[in-house]
Amino acid sequence: MPSDLIVSTPEGLYCPPGDFYIDAWRPVARCVVTHAHADHARRGCGAYLAHRDSAGTLRARLGNDIALQTLAYGEAIDHRGVRLSLHPAGHVLGSAQVRLEHGGEVWVASGDYKLDADGTCPPFEPLRCHTFITESTFALPIYRWPAPAQLSADINAWWQANAAVGRPSVVYAYAFGKAQRILHGVDAGTGPIVVHGAVESLNAVYRAAGVALPPTVRVQDGPLSKADLARALVVAPPSAAGSPWLRRFGAHSDAFASGWMQVRGARRRRGVDRGFVMSDHADWPGLQRAIAATGAEHVVVTHGQTATLVRWLQESGLNARVFATEYGQEDDEMPAGTASDAQDPPGPGATPDGAAA
DSSP states (O other), X not given: OOOOSSEEETTEEXXXXXXXXXXXXXXXXXXXXXXXXXXXXXXXXXXEEXXXXXXXXXXXXXXXXXXXXXXXXXXXXXXXXXXXXXXXXXXXXXXXXXXXXXXXXXXXXXXXXXXXXOSSSOOOOOOOOSEEEEEETTOSTTOOOOOHHHHHHHHHHHHHXXXXXXXXXXXXXXXXXXXXXXXXXXXXXXXXXXXXXXXXXXXXXXHHTTOOOOOOBOGGGXXXXXXXXXXXXXXXXXXXXTSHHHHTXXXXXXXXXXXXXXXXXXXXXXXXXXXXXXXXSOOHHHHHXXXXXXXXXXXXXXXXXXXXXXXXXXXTTOEXXXXXXXXXXXXXXXXXXXXXXXXXXXXXXXXXXSSXX
């Protein structure tokens, strides 16, 4: 086993020679953040380093006054003899893998990632390394995602069918990442697109980064006619279900976008009309391809189906082990009735999804 360039501590993943943490879940002096989801970006650190496209979301979530240094993808810095660079993870806007090089060893901490390009962030970049730290959220053979183009076609067909009979289409999706993926792929000619405030605040961050999204409106921005509402696509976080905000759309068809929709019965437990299989995490084949592409002989597995993935890796001849972490899944990436094991409480004026309504 190579010397450990990253170790697991009570505060989070720690790089001893560099004296910094990666996605720390306790306040620390120096923290590298792979992306701005609540379970990977926590408040209270003395200084943060992240990709430049994460800056807007991190400041909105953690405070405008945080000490934040940003890097472009592939830009390298040296810190206490450790060469550090960030590379696309394909998870959400600004998501990054952290590549560390020290003493002839290369380690990559991937954070959360997926392999299929979706047009809302740069696609995953395989990095050759000696040791690869991977998530395992959906590390079971049953999890296999549809191609992004097919997913968009299915959502468009569902929306068009509802609009044809005068019924609004409400799709629940996590406000940061999935909502923008849905918007990027829909046919805006079908009708108006109404979004929850939590979604629109993140849309602004994506548009500022140059991501193409169709025009969207909030209901409070101006009255929509009954005819417009009857043809509308409504994109909202899961926390909006059953809320007074939702009741203004009257009788509607609803859907839920999540990787858990792959599982029989998940849609029934959510109580929605339609389930769309969509995740910002790698599916089972994606995890296999990503790990193989690194050429790593040593693999460290974190949050998710760790036992299954470690066993598969060991049977494939790799040296695999587990880092116990406090990373969880976003609210909508958990089956109904299951609490996330690591949720960051929203700040003042924020929704449960971590964005201002």
